[in-house]
Amino acid sequence: MSEIPQWKEENIGNKLKLLSGFPFFSSRFSTEEGMPLIRIRDVLDSKIETYYTGSYLPMYVIRQGDILIGMDGDFHISKWNNQDALLNQRVLKIEVLDSNEMDLEFVFYWLQPFIKKVNDITAATTVKHLSVKDVKKAKGKIPKKPIQTKIGVILSNIDRAIESTQALIEKYQLIKSGLMHDLFTRGIGADGKLRPPRETAPELYQETAIGWIPKEWGELVTLESLLANLPNNFRCGPFGSALLKSELVENGIPFLGIDNIHIEKLNDNFKRFVRRSCGSKKRG
Numbered sequence: 295m296s297e298i299p300q301w302k303e304e305n306i307g308n309k310l311k312l313l314s315g316f317p318f319f320s321s322r323f324s325t326e327e328g329m330p331l332i333r334i335r336d337v338l339d340s341k342i343e344t345y346y347t348g349s350y351l352p353m354y355v356i357r358q359g360d361i362l363i364g365m366d367g368d369f370h371i372s373k374w375n376n377q378d379a380l381l382n383q384r385v386l387k388i389e390v391l392d393s394n395e396m397d398l399e400f401v402f403y404w405l406q407p408f409i410k411k412v413n414d415i416t417a418a419t420t421v422k423h424l425s426v427k428d429v430k431k432a433k434g435k436i437p438k439k440p441i442q443t444k445i446g447v448i449l450s451n452i453d454r455a456i457e458s459t460q461a462l463i464e465k466y467q468l469i470k471s472g473l474m475h476d477l478f479t480r481g482i483g484a485d486g487k488l489r490p491p492r493e494t495a496p497e498l499y500q501e502t503a504i505g506w507i508p509k510e511w512g513e514l515v516t517l518e519s520l521l522a523n524l525p526n527n528f529r530c531g532p533f534g535s536a537l538l539k540s541e542l543v544e545n546g547i548p549f550l551g552i553d554n555i556h557i558e559k560l561n562d563n564f565k566r567f568v569r570r571s572c573g574s575k576k577r578g
Contacts, residue, residue: 302435304433306432306433307430309390310430310432311388311389312387312426312429313387313389314386314426315354316381318331318350318380318382323347324346327347328347328348329346330379331379332374332385333385334366334384334385338370338372340372356381356387359374360374361373361398361401361405362386363388367422371388371409373402386426399446404434405432479505479506492506498510537568541568544567545567548562548564548567549566549568551566
């Protein structure tokens, strides 16, 4: 039986090299020219919206793959995934002091729950602030460097698989959007295929108040004309706004709210319920 690797309690913060961003002069900020500048709002998605036209020290240049923490608002840790950019104030760069002792990839994943915990327990009246001292206080059990490296490789491979899956989802969503547009503007002909576009077969289309549609579709009708001939066949709230919090119960008729409505999806994981008789009495 192989020996179980030992995890030792360490002051991890003392093993990190922390670089706080520089307070670059806002008078030199630009939206079009200069060196890209990383502000707190850019940390999560690696967007570039601001540039700096002044001089700067090379130590504040961030490169792709560098680990950053946003230190105001909700604290986030992320890898920079864009071109070289400058490290602005209230953004923290994380490195390890000794790469023979600590694996940077392991540190990246270890810090994620730590930063979340600090964020959750940090009180705020307006905006929460993370300090370098908070990161310096990071303590926990860690394995030897070879085990750290294995853990980092496994987790980074999982992240890459997730990114690839998300990219595929976005690709197929674009394909679906394009197909829906074609189906709702061209429709399907007798042969079961999409009609040719209006540019190549204008005789198949008619101009309407909502744009060009196939002639075979006939005249436009309103949604109201398609509803069942019943009272209240088309209604919305404010039943929900007439409810008191005390009238919500743990079991009963599911209460449908805006939190249940998503794009192309109804979330039926109801968390609020009302009694059958709820709302039947008028309030003075």
